[in-house]
Amino acid sequence: MAVSDRRRAPDPRGRPHRPHPYPTAPGSLLDPPDPRDPFHEPPAHPRGAEDPRPGRTPQHRALVWRARQLGGLLTAGCLAAVPLIAGGLHAALRGAPAGLLLALAGLATLAAAVPLAPRARLLRRRVLARSADARTSPVAHLPDARAAATLAARLNGLLALLSFGATVYLLVLGADLGAFHDSVAFGALLLAAALPLALSLAAAATLPLLLRGVPAGATAGRRLYAAFTLPGLALLVRGGSTATQALGAATVLGCLAAIAVLGRCARRLRGPAA
Numbered sequence: 001m002a003v004s005d006r007r008r009a010p011d012p013r014g015r016p017h018r019p020h021p022y023p024t025a026p027g028s029l030l031d032p033p034d035p036r037d038p039f040h041e042p043p044a045h046p047r048g049a050e051d052p053r054p055g056r057t058p059q060h061r062a063l064v065w066r067a068r069q070l071g072g073l074l075t076a077g078c079l080a081a082v083p084l085i086a087g088g089l090h091a092a093l094r095g096a097p098a099g100l101l102l103a104l105a106g107l108a109t110l111a112a113a114v115p116l117a118p119r120a121r122l123l124r125r126r127v128l129a130r131s132a133d134a135r136t137s138p139v140a141h142l143p144d145a146r147a148a149a150t151l152a153a154r155l156n157g158l159l160a161l162l163s164f165g166a167t168v169y170l171l172v173l174g175a176d177l178g179a180f181h182d183s184v185a186f187g188a189l190l191l192a193a194a195l196p197l198a199l200s201l202a203a204a205a206t207l208p209l210l211l212r213g214v215p216a217g218a219t220a221g222r223r224l225y226a227a228f229t230l231p232g233l234a235l236l237v238r239g240g241s242t243a244t245q246a247l248g249a250a251t252v253l254g255c256l257a258a259i260a261v262l263g264r265c266a267r268r269l270r271g272p273a274a
Contacts, residue, residue, distance in 0.1 A: 063127055064127055067123035070116055070120040071124070073116060074113050074117055074120050077110065077112060077113025077114075077116070078114075079194060080106075080109050081106040081109040082106075082187070082191050082194050083190060084103065084105050084106025084109065084187065085102075085103050085106035085110070086190040086191075087099070087184055087186055088100065088101070088102030088104070088106055088183075091183035094183065096183070099183060131216065133214070133215040133216040133219055133270070134214065134216045135214065136214055137215055138271055139270075139271040139272075140212070140213025140269065141213075145213060145269050146213070148265040149210045149211070149217075149218075149265070149269060150210075151265055152221060152261075152266075153207050153211060155221060155261060155262060156203045156206045156220075157204070159199070159200075159221065159225060159258070160203035160204040160207075163196040163197070163199040163200035163228070164196070164200040167193045167200065170189065170192050170196070171189070171193050174186075174192075174193075202220070203221065206220045206224075213269060214269075215266045218262045218263075218265045218266035221258075221262045222259050222262045222263060222266070225255045225262065226259060228255050229252050229256070231248075232248045232249075232250075232251030232255060233248065233252060234248070235247055235251065236248030236249050236252060
């Protein structure tokens with residue numbers, strides 16, 4: 001009652017009394033938590049601040065694993081359907097009855113993989129929603145961050161152009177080697193051309209993110225450049241001539257340099273708190 005009487009005491013400055021809209025009894029939500037309480041768990045990070053280590057919780061790691069697993073199944077299904085459909089149709093048009101069966105098998109594989117796309121997209125959005133790198137950087141308006149985003153966009157755009165050029169080169173090389181006259185070679189050629197084409201599209205998809213100042217664009221560019229080092233390693237190890245090995249070595253070194261620069265750009269976009 002003493003607390004209630006003190007609340008109802010008139011204001012010395014003559015203002016009307018306004019009851020507090022929240023409970024102020026001992027043990028209410030407004031009281032700070034008692035550290036001696038065995039059920040009290042301190043917060044992982046201050047209220048209103050981003051988690052300084054996104055993706056470290058077991059729930060987030062499990063979500064990332066499911067998203068990658070589903071995305072891998074979707075990619076593998078689509079890539080497996082490309083040579084079956086292309087080679088099967090090529091053989092069927094040349095009068096081979098088994099080609100139609102291969103084309104139908106490819107269509108069935110594609111039909112089994114396509115329904116996974118909405119679920120994979122939903123899991124990807126959930127992963128991005130829990131990641132601080134998927135949001136626009138709080139320092140994106142600063143000149144240093146804008147310069148880092150511009151540099152990362154140029155590197156990813158260069159990767160998109162190089163990957164598209166590799167796709168065209170493979171198609172032209174396959175035509176010169178006569179791959180269009182054999183069903184198996186035609187299917188293998190389209191599969192080989194689909195890999196750099198997918199890499200080019202993925203690199204081009206990061207450009208809008210970097211233009212908005214999202215650090216995830218630079219992080220994705222690092223993974224794409226890491227994938228682009230694989231053909232460079234193949235040329236370096238199994239190149240038949242010195243010029244081919246030199247091209248492979250230049251590709252690997254260029255990709256490693258781009259990975260390092262993109263990592264620096266991502267740190268600048270995250271700001272000093274990263």
